Amino acid sequence: MIQYSWLIPVLPVLAFAIIVLLARNFKKLSAFISVLTMAVCFLFSCGIFLDLLKLDPSVRLVSMSWSWLAVPPWEAHIGVLIDPLSVNMLLVVTFISLLVQIYSLGYMHDDERFSIYYSYLSLFTASMLGLVLSNNFLQIFVGWELVGLSSYLLVGFWYFKPEAAEAAKKAFIVNRIGDVGFLIGVVMIGMTFSTFDFAQVQDLAAQGIANGTYRTGFIALITLFLFCGAIGKSAQFPLHVWLPDAMEGPTPVSALIHAATMVAAGVYMVARTYALFSTDPLSMTVVAYVGGFTAFFAASIALAQDDIKRILAYSTVSQLGYMMLSLGVGGYTPGMFHLTTHACFKALLFLGAGSVIHAVHTNDIWKMGGLIRPMKITGVTFLIAALAISGIPPFAGFWSKDEILSAVQNSTISGHNLLFAAGLFTAFLTAFYMFRLFFVVFLGTSPDAQDHEVHESPWVMTVPLMILAFLSITVGWINWPGFDAFSKFLYYGPQPRLENFNGVTAFISSLVGLFGIGLSGLFYYWKVFSAEKFSEMFKPIYLLLKNKYYIDEFYDWIIKKIVFGLASIFSWFDKNIIDGIVVDGTGWTTRKLGGLLRLTQTGYVQNYALVIFSAVALIYLLINF
Amino acid sequence: MSTIPITHFLYLALILFGIGIFGVLARKNAISVLMGVELMLNGVNINFLAFAKYWNWYSLTGPVFVIFVITVGAAEAAVALAIIISVYRQWKSANVDEVHYLRD
Secondary structure (H helix, E strand, C coil): CCHHCCHHHHHHHHHHHHHHHCCCHHHHHHHHHHHHHHHHHHHHHHHHHHHHHCCCCCCCCCCEEEEEEECCCCEEEEEEEHHHHHHHHHHHHHHHHHHHHHHHHHCCCCCCCHHHHHHHHHHHHHHHHHCCCCCCCHHHHHHHHHHHHHHHHHCCCCCCCCEEEEHHHHHHHHHHHHHHHHHHHHHHHHHCCCCCHHHHHHHHHHHHHHHCCCCCCCHHHHHHHHHHHHHHHCCCCCCCHHHHHHEEEEECHHHHHHHHCCCCCHHHHHHHHHHHHHHHHHHHHHHHHHHHHHHHHHHHCCCCEEEEEHHHHHHHHHCCCCHHHHHCCCCCHHHHCCCCCCCHHHHHCCCCCCCHHHHHCCCCCHHHHCCCCCHHHHHHHHHHHHHHHHHCCHHHHHHHHHHHHHHHHHHHCCHHHHHHHHHHHHHHHHHHHHHHHHHHHHCCCCCCCCCCCCCCCCCCCCHHHHHHHHHHHHHHHHHHHHHHHHHHHHCCCCCCCCCCCHHHHHHHHHHHHHHHHHHHHHCCCCCCCCCCHHHHHHHHHHHHHHHHHHHHHHHHHHHHHHHHHHHHHHHHHHHHHHHHHHHHEEEEEEEEHHHHHCCCCCHHHHHHHHHHHHHHHHHHHHHCC | CCCHHHHHHHHHHHHHHHHHHHHHHCEEEEEHHHHHHHHHHHHHHHHHHHHHHHHHHCCCHHHHHHHHHHHHHHHHHHHHHHHHHHHHHHHHCCCCCCCCCCCC
């Protein structure tokens, strides 16, 4: 089945084309085509996974290429790479996408542009699958940009809302800024290795480093440029600003793109090019510190947000930081494991939030309360996801987060103790803000502002919640110490690294999580401490967090003063010099010259005769003298 | 007959031609311009005949050409006078300075 794996990205593209060209006016048909395609892709991915398992671990890499663009002697290829990393991503992307599409049957039921929504979802999934299956840098760049485009289309789905249109633009532009770095990295790779193929680049780089052919830090420079793309795509600091705003899009979109798949593309890319990153401690340190800082930074902002989706958005940024941190300290497997578990519980959190929003028609957590009573399924599944993300055993998040913390602790990069402390503190913050959300929205009493009946969502929405809740409990068990199925499947290097289970770290991280939950309960459930008084006491810090450290305002200032300032200089140059001198000037000169030449057309025949005779005399003189 | 040097005839032709050019370029009346043209033609004729006489006495090329020039000159003068009369009828003036409708 692996030889047909190229079909996996192609089927959703076909679905997109069919829906856009033929099925625009048929809501049920479009949804059917899209969901069916995704189900087929998921089953196909399972088949490929099983096929891959049949191969011996040392040969689990199948790469197929076709010629795409040939400019002799160089050729660009489009291809498919099947190895444990890409198969892992395939399963995650197709499965979450399938659940989200089923969920959207309920959530987007009344929307006018229902068919277009499904076409965009198919397009996104096709791009993401194309990205994940690429076997060369050019193709991954194409997929990279396409997912950015799909994100723009989906975030701005309700384009008539000005905030949504602005958010879509912001998402695309901020992504693009990262992509400049990514493109520079890709071009450098092409120029240095004369090939874009991952495997060939890996081999050539390893040879080159062994022979010492590259200047010190050259490979690190390439990886840092590639990492710029990951910073943009995975919303790390300082390019994190687009993700919270992207919550203007429909909630299933947030679940799919901004939780489970697209933002994971940056993490995937670092894992895919790990051969290049791991050669230089500088790149690894940068990745680790960017990730670690982002994890803490975003968690701190989430503490002071009141919009349910924004809390979850910052949570996503923070968890992606964990993944980058893990990759940076050498924890390849824990990072990818966390990506997988995070996809499950974050998608569950977003879909649960969507269920809540669908019922109460507001995003503000303070307008909600006590929702667990009418919405039992949503409430219970949300609780499971919250426990998972807080790293409470035996839920899924505990296993992956604990592995990451172990990897940080055991790593050798400078300052790893600081990173470990930051990771631990962030885990505390995560538990705190997550349960702040849970206590305020689902427990307690409903505020009087609720004037309409609140009821549980339809089964198309609750069944995906239940499936994801089941996974949020069990998917962590794949890597139970001693069983280690995930670590034996997906690892970097010739042998899997089976870390010994460190009971102390596990105990400390669980304790930290429970402490976070407990403290949050004291503030928001049993109301022993008052959150309002606390935020009054520390008002400057509270405002700093609530306003996201004023980074958006800072960027706005940069854009207005610096970017527009520079642009106005160039605009002046363009208007006055290019347009004025070159274009208008040419016209003016031509007209003036014409005016002068016109004077020779006197209309007097004698003048003309004079010119003729003088010319004859002149020619005679010129010839003879 | 050949004791007069050829240059005498050539100077005469040149002078006639020059006066003719002056007439063509610098006279206001259209008929004066026409007279200048006739003078130019005559100057050229004398030139031809001078060379015919002094270089190739037996050839008829020179004189024949002169006959052509006289004939064409006469025809052209007739046509030119007809045009001048038409112009005069239209614009009431035979003054070349006033008939400048080739301009603007």
